[in-house]
Amino acid sequence: SGIVTILARALREETLSPGEIGALLAAGPRDRPALFAAADEMRRRHVGDDVHLRGIIEFSNYCRNNCLYCGLRRENRRVKRYRMEPVEITDAARQAVNMGFKTIVLQSGEDPYYNGDVLARIVSEIKELDAAVTLSVGDRRREEYELWRRAGADRYLLKHETADPELFARLRPGTTLSQRLKRLYWLRELGYQVGSGNMVGLPGQTTEILAADLLLLKELDVEMAGIGPFIPHPETPLGKCPPGDWQLSLKVLAVARLLLPKAHLPATTALGTVHPRGREMGLKCGANVVMPDATPLQYRAHYQIYPGKAGLEADTRRILAELHKMIHSLGRRVAADYGHTPKWENII
Ligand code: 5AD
Ligand code: SF4
Known part of the structure; x- marks a missing residue:
């Protein structure tokens, strides 16, 4: 069928057209196994059998934004808000580094309480522990991104959430896709390893929009x-x-692997939430990263x-032990290095 031809082209690493990407996203039950197998082959070829574990610390659930899809939106009065002190965060x-994590992800709502200097100090203290640091604290000023990069932050996660400008503006009141993209380019200029991404199945989302998400990535x-x-x-509201x-979601992940052979792609917690074996299936459909929760209980x-x-x-620790078991059962192994981008590997 058409899908087989498209997958053969993808495995020869030829450029896929938007129409071909759309066809892969529309793959039915008969074609899905071939798509997943192609993504798994691309994952093995380009990033190997290592699975990178990133310990995520969700240090504040205050958020100034009001995204329609998110439980932490400012208008949700039912949330018990918390902020971890800098010393609690470090x-x-x-503890996470002592458990073996080589990357610490610091994530929060958009909380101005942690100003540029406060977060810079936290980043440099964690860098002294001998771990890579990923920041995921949303939209901030360029100067702050620059300060944190100088403090040693290696990576920044800023999901574009949806590549459709109208849907973006509707779901994230007061913000625009173009502002988001501008920030992603800043982060790139500042030398961060840049992460983005999107949700699958947003109300109003079409296959064309999902294809646009992948082309944007x-x-x-x-x-x-x-x-x-x-x-x-x-x-x-949603x-x-x-x-x-x-x-x-697995199809979008698989196509992402075909388009971005050397990207780090997590089997997301959200995938593990909608299906009990979601993360495991994700690892078999192109993913090579898991981000366990390392937030204090x-x-x-x-x-x-x-x-x-x-x-x-x-x-x-229990979550980690189970993850190790699951990863080994797939014939994979837990990475021992920092898990920086493999794009840098052959550059000396
Ligand atoms: N369902 C799934 N993912 C969500 N996110 C936010 N709200 C939801 C939701 N309701 C994701 C967004 C955000 C990340 C922190 O969580 O992609 O970037
Ligand atoms: Fe939630 Fe992030 Fe939106 Fe805040 S900015 S409401 S944490 S998705």
Whole structure:
């Protein structure tokens, strides 16, 4: 069929047209296994069998934004808001590094309480622990991004969320896609390894928009891309919308691997939330990263971007032991290095 031809071209690493990307995203049950196998082959060829574990510390759930899809939106009064003190953040990072994490991801809502200097100090303290640092704190001033990069931050995650400008503006009131993209270019200029990504199954999203998401990730030539299903949160305006489909999410992930052979692609927590074996399936459809929650237990339940988030009860060591087992059962191994972008590997 057409899909077989397109996959053969993808595996020869020829450029796919938007129409071909759309055809892959529309693959039915008979064609899906071939798509997933092609993505798995591309993953093995370009990034190998290593799975990178990134310990994520969600250090504040305050957010000045009001995104329609997110449980942390400022108008959600039912959230018990918390902010971790800088020393709590660095303590949590130290524990995560002692458990073996080689990357610490610092994530929060858009919380101006942590100004440029405060976050810069936290970054440099964590860098002294001998770990790579990824920041994911949203839209900030260029000067702040620059300060944090100088403090040692290696990577920055800023999802474009949706490549459709109208949908973006509707879902993220007061912000625009072009502002978001401008920031992604700043981060690139500042020498960050840049991560972006989008949700799958947003209300109003079409296959064309998903193809545009993938083409945008390719255009940005991102070092990382987080792709996961939309999950409705009852205390938001989208609370009654259906969740994103896990099979469609796997297809988007697989096509992302075909288009971005050397990108780091997480099997997202959202994927693990809509299906009990979601992360495992993600690792077989192109993903090579898992980001376990390393937030102190007393705060974890309050970081409810969406409901039902996997891994809320168990302590991080237990989650890690189970992940190691799962990864080995797939014939893969846990990476021992920092997991910087493999794009740099042959550049001396
Ligand atoms: N469902 C799935 N993912 C969500 N995110 C935010 N809200 C939701 C939701 N309801 C994702 C966004 C954001 C990241 C922190 O979580 O992609 O960038
Ligand atoms: Fe804030 Fe991010 Fe949630 Fe939007 S998605 S409300 S910016 S935490």
